[in-house]
Amino acid sequence: MSTVQDLNFGFAELAWNDDNQPIASRFNDVYFSTTDGIAEKRYTFLENNNLSQRWQQQSASHSSFTIAETGFGTGLNFLLTWQLWLEARRLFPDCAPSQLHYISLEKHPISWRDLKRIWQLWPQLQPLSDELLDAYPPLPTAGCVRLILNRGLVHLTLYIGDAATGLRQFSPCSDRNNAAPKNMSFNGMQTSVDAWYLDGFSPARNPDIWSHTLFAAMARLSHADTTFATFTSARLVKKGLVEAGFQLIKKPGFGLKREVICGNFQGTRNCAAHEQGNRKTPPRKIKRGDTSDHYWHLQELRTRTEQTSTEREANQRPIKSALVIGGGIAGCNTAFALSQRGIQVTLLEQSAGLADGASGNRQGVVYTKLSPHPSQLNQFNLCAQIFANQYYAQKLNGTSLFDRCGGATGVLHLAVTTNQVEHYRKLAQHYDDCPQFLQWLSPEQASEKAGVELNHPALWLPNSGWLAPHSLCEQLTSPANIDLRLNCKVAKLERWKNAENGDQETEQWHAYSDSGDIIASADTCVIANAGASQQFSQTAGLPLKPIRGQVTHLSESAPLAADWQLHKLSTTLCGRGYITPVYDGYFSFGASFNLNESATELNPDDHQVNLDNLASMLTHVQSSQQESLSDTLEGRVGFRSTTPDYFPIVGPVPNQPHMLEQFAPLRHKANAIIDASGSYYPQLYTLLGLGSRGLAYSPLAAELIASLICNQPLPVDQQLYRYLHPARFLIRNLIRSER
Structure with missing residues (x-):
């Protein structure tokens, strides 16, 4: 998401035919079949990706399913997919994925008012379209916007901007969009898309979207079971897909359309070379003091993209339990976000009640400082405000948090x-x-x-x-899979293999009391206790400052x-x-x-x-x-607990001694090229430094933490993520030779 000055596109320009159906004036093309748009979309994208069959046969451990789409358009593909997923959940509750993640890319979004008019064409989708309309963000606003729907079970991530650039935000890269080496990821696991909808306007009318960069980004986000479907069978599309590693299958088209193509991913290619149109990648140059081409915000990948889903599940154990330290707004929002993903959460609070520290005011305002001027902080404020408005308005058991x-x-x-x-x-x-x-x-x-x-x-x-923060925290911690423990002070954190669970290979985080007893253990841990985080050796170096x-x-x-x-x-x-x-x-x-x-x-x-x-x-x-x-x-x-740059601290906790050694060349040469990922404590995260904007910042920050832990698409642009990342201070201090 960017600010006003960065915006170089606007709403879609629409014309309306005699049947009150929209036409994209910019491309002189239709958004869907004028005879039966629903049947066309279901056949082209849902059926040719075999979604219904795949959701009947999912293993129980496959808890989420991710779809990515080029061209949100009228949102019809999303609404139909949501409807089919609900039907699969009803008919096959033991097989259908418990969460649906849908990424959609759109350079020219349709306005809220026009979408409301369009969705009236499909009264059979009204319950879903009404909920989506209530959550739909203000547009045009460039970048990522995360929408939480269906009581937290459906996540729609809209990227407003160029499709190829948008896809790269969901795969590891530098700020300048240089693709990261294949052994790097956001969290040590491979982020991937399970099905692709290629639904941009036809190559003849909109050639920019069908690029080498798009197909390479698709390959980078695909795995051995990834499928795709598209309405177009143009030569350049087929050529681009084949070169990126996709197998093509021709099928009859819908209505008067002669044919469509679908298929699956066969294996990775040299994505970086393909992205340059098979030209040699030019040498990288970094300006002095610029870390944008470094990969310090990434982690070493622990699994291979060539593995099948069965192999991935065997070698990439899902997170089943989490410790959250801190019962304020940050910790309670984090616990709630993780609980919605089916994780068993143990929330540890040292006081006798929730929201007893900086979160303890009688009332608080959902407030950020909004500005039209371009800066990363203004960008984050806008992202956080939009997300928080929708987050607190979502209905849980019929009533909103507001x-x-x-x-x-x-x-x-x-x-x-x-x-x-x-x-x-x-x-x-x-x-x-x-x-x-x-x-x-x-x-x-x-x-x-x-x-x-x-x-x-x-x-x-x-x-x-x-x-009211106290009431809010009580509601956020009410799910059955959150174990709240008050009067529970954590003195130390350690990670080691827990043989008592009967699994010698499982490492967990263990929270210790002052007396040296283990209070609780879990697969992952989030430190969200504001200034008290300074007592832990892992987070003692993070720059937090209390303000009365x-x-x-x-x-x-x-x-x-x-x-x-x-x-x-x-x-x-x-x-x-x-x-x-x-x-x-x-x-x-x-x-x-x-x-x-x-x-x-x-x-x-x-x-x-x-x-x-x-x-x-x-x-x-x-x-x-x-x-x-x-x-x-x-x-x-x-x-209040604040940071020097006023951004909160959100993400994995850096292993400072290791990272200081890895990135030591920056002390002597600020523009040194270092093709190394960062070093982080396994499955240890932090959400700190919310300042006086905890109610506005914490929902989006908690969503980011939960997405990282559960290996799901990030809810913010990758560039913005680096401004929130806990390791940013270490890298800046190295460049300034302050360490």
């Missing part, structure tokens, strides 16, 4: 400076066709939304809101609440501070930002700062008159 644990009241980002007015206006103009995501409001319009008179114009996010914050609590019956008419507040306000609607008889507002302070007691001066910031948002309010009140206000002190 409804259970807070309120989808919308959030007003008040523009309190001239720069903010300019930036928010520009951002809102970009999303002019996506009012369900954000809108620009005048002070009068913002006041109407808020229920109180406001001093400033605002960016309005109608699908965001506030949550004080929140003010004001009773709704207090005279000040009546004077300032806070009882009328119907949404969440964010300006120089924030305030949430009343909850359990109190308003929460703040929070102070105190560097280099460690006091845990409430400070009247910080209450006054919070009052002043609140007053600055409201019309006709003078905070100076309330100075005496600040001594009697209630509140809470917490310590």
